[in-house]
Amino acid sequence: MNRTLLLAAVLAIAPLGARAQGTDPNLGRMLASNCANCHGTNGASVGGMPSLAGKPRAALLQMLREYRDGKRPATIMHQLAKGYTDAQLEAVSTYLSAQKPN
Amino acid sequence: MTNRRKFLQAGGAVTIGSAVSSILPGCASTPEIRKPVGRVMIIGAGYGGQTAAKYLRLWSAGSIEVMLVDREPTFISCPMSNLVIGGSRTLAEITRSRNRLKEHGVQLLTDEVTAVDHARKMVKFKDRYADMGYDRLIVSPGVDLMYDTLPGMNSADAQSQVLHAWRAGPQTVALRKQIESMPDDGTFVISIPLAPYRCPPGPYERVCQVAHYLKQAKPKARIVVLDANENITSKGPLFRAAWEQLYKGMIDYRPNSEVKDVDVRGKTLKTDFDNVKGDVLNVLPSMRAADIARSTGLINANNRWCSVDWLSMESTAVPGIHVLGDATMSAPAMPKSGHMANQHGKLAAAAIVEIMNGRQPNQEPVLANTCYSFVSDKEVIHVSSVHQYDAKQKTLVAVPGSGGVSAQRSEIEGAYGWAWAQNIWSDMLS
Numbered sequence: 001m002n003r004t005l006l007l008a009a010v011l012a013i014a015p016l017g018a019r020a021q022g023t024d025p026n027l028g029r030m031l032a033s034n035c036a037n038c039h040g041t042n043g044a045s046v047g048g049m050p051s052l053a054g055k056p057r058a059a060l061l062q063m064l065r066e067y068r069d070g071k072r073p074a075t076i077m078h079q080l081a082k083g084y085t086d087a088q089l090e091a092v093s094t095y096l097s098a099q100k101p102n
Numbered sequence: 103m104t105n106r107r108k109f110l111q112a113g114g115a116v117t118i119g120s121a122v123s124s125i126l127p128g129c130a131s132t133p134e135i136r137k138p139v140g141r142v143m144i145i146g147a148g149y150g151g152q153t154a155a156k157y158l159r160l161w162s163a164g165s166i167e168v169m170l171v172d173r174e175p176t177f178i179s180c181p182m183s184n185l186v187i188g189g190s191r192t193l194a195e196i197t198r199s200r201n202r203l204k205e206h207g208v209q210l211l212t213d214e215v216t217a218v219d220h221a222r223k224m225v226k227f228k229d230r231y232a233d234m235g236y237d238r239l240i241v242s243p244g245v246d247l248m249y250d251t252l253p254g255m256n257s258a259d260a261q262s263q264v265l266h267a268w269r270a271g272p273q274t275v276a277l278r279k280q281i282e283s284m285p286d287d288g289t290f291v292i293s294i295p296l297a298p299y300r301c302p303p304g305p306y307e308r309v310c311q312v313a314h315y316l317k318q319a320k321p322k323a324r325i326v327v328l329d330a331n332e333n334i335t336s337k338g339p340l341f342r343a344a345w346e347q348l349y350k351g352m353i354d355y356r357p358n359s360e361v362k363d364v365d366v367r368g369k370t371l372k373t374d375f376d377n378v379k380g381d382v383l384n385v386l387p388s389m390r391a392a393d394i395a396r397s398t399g400l401i402n403a404n405n406r407w408c409s410v411d412w413l414s415m416e417s418t419a420v421p422g423i424h425v426l427g428d429a430t431m432s433a434p435a436m437p438k439s440g441h442m443a444n445q446h447g448k449l450a451a452a453a454i455v456e457i458m459n460g461r462q463p464n465q466e467p468v469l470a471n472t473c474y475s476f477v478s479d480k481e482v483i484h485v486s487s488v489h490q491y492d493a494k495q496k497t498l499v500a501v502p503g504s505g506g507v508s509a510q511r512s513e514i515e516g517a518y519g520w521a522w523a524q525n526i527w528s529d530m531l532s
Binding site: 024026027029030031033034036037038039040041045046047048049075076079080082083084088 | 156157161441444445448452464465466467468469470472484486487488489490501503504505506508509512514515517518520521522524525526528529532
């Protein structure tokens with residue numbers, strides 16, 4: 001096979017592959033901005049709702065998965081957590097755990 | 103302007119990846135100064151506009167100049183304003199200063215934009231400011247009320263007597279006063295337009311709040327609800343349960359009752375079948391995207407709403423202008439809510455940062471909605487949803503199996519409802 005053609009084909013496919021996997025460079029930031037309406041900008045609550053900023057990633061992710069799977073009682077989070085893919089729950093947990101608490 | 107824009111366009115390509123880290127030569131003591139990539143003008147400082155302003159500054163690391171224009175110098179929240187009518191909160195408690203946005207570098211302009219020249223990228227102001235240019239424009243104007251569909255309401259005098267109180271502010275307080283002055287055995291009549299309108303559960307929450315007040319102060323009074331829709335448009339079973347259990351016998355709900363005209367002097371609402379007299383009338387007319395959206399040529403859906411590209415909130419009618427909030431032609435199952443307008447603001451801010459730096463916006467945006475409704479002074483019900491972008495349908499789609507409503511009304515959600523307000527106000531303004 002023509003090596004130049006092969007290389008061109010690989011180069012053409014690579015960025016498409018990356019996009020198909022949903023690699024928004026700001027994925028965690030975008031998802032955390034869904035949380036901010038109730039839990040404060042970047043997860044730093046001003047009160048009345050739990051703060052999420054700076055919480056350990058594993059704890060956040062476990063909580064979100066338990067809400068999603070109906071294993072953790074909730075008023076609303078069991079409904080919202082079902083709207084996200086597991087990769088999205090991971091990305092938002094990573095982002096929030098890296099934020100500064102109030 | 104032309105030279106400046108040309109400069110900006112050229113600069114946009116050059117500054118990819120370097121805008122954030124560059125230190126201007128000769129400015130070693132101020133390494134935080136970024137090379138500006140352009141100016142975004144935002145018309146309308148509500149849930150959508152304020153959020154976009156703050157997040158544009160945050161996410162551009164200060165490299166986008168942001169001007170936020172509103173007629174009113176302070177923010178009064180529509181969500182929670184029914185509590186002022188019910189008497190458990192004051193207007194002061196739902197009013198917030200915008201001054202902390204200045205700490206993010208947002209420039210606040212108190213004025214009214216009277217015209218947009220999108221060919222020249224200029225806006226005209228009514229009072230204080232000279233014509234001003236922009237690189238991209240955000241229009242987040244809310245709704246205007248279609249009084250032209252109700253002949254008897256088509257005068258300033260009629261509109262000063264029969265209130266809507268569907269924009270929080272003086273009318274909120276005035277409606278409360280009208281209800282306080284009502285005879286002890288009087289009738290409050292509220293009319294609800296056909297969906298879509300701003301805040302689907304809002305009218306039913308208002309019925310609860312008026313009933314909450316009347317139950318204490320005028321237990322012989324009644325409420326008539328003339329709903330143009332065939333059923334309660336949001337959280338129906340939960341509202342019905344509250345009416346039945348908390349306000350038994352007070353509320354006469356009439357579906358399929360579209361108000362066609364108002365006899366202001368006779369205090370009567372007219373449907374095709376009925377004339378309904380009341381002591382206090384609260385007419386919610388049909389709604390559409392506000393006037394500035396119309397005069398700018400942004401209304402292109404049903405002659406009422408502004409269609410947008412859900413990857414950027416950019417108008418499908420006029421390139422370079424982004425539309426947010428209630429004025430948009432909603433995606434399927436997406437409510438016209440303050441919460442959703444906030445989400446629109448963030449989607450637009452993220453996309454504009456990418457576009458102004460010569461990059462493609464995120465192709466997989468996700469938005470979420472939560473609406474809390476107070477059925478008394480303490481008990482609350484909610485509806486929630488999550489919306490992911492579907493590339494095939496080119497719109498945001500509610501995720502099957504996600505979202506829902508409260509299991510029952512509760513005081514726990516009452517606390518969450520008020521905390522939601524504190525946090526979303528802070529998310530926009532602090």
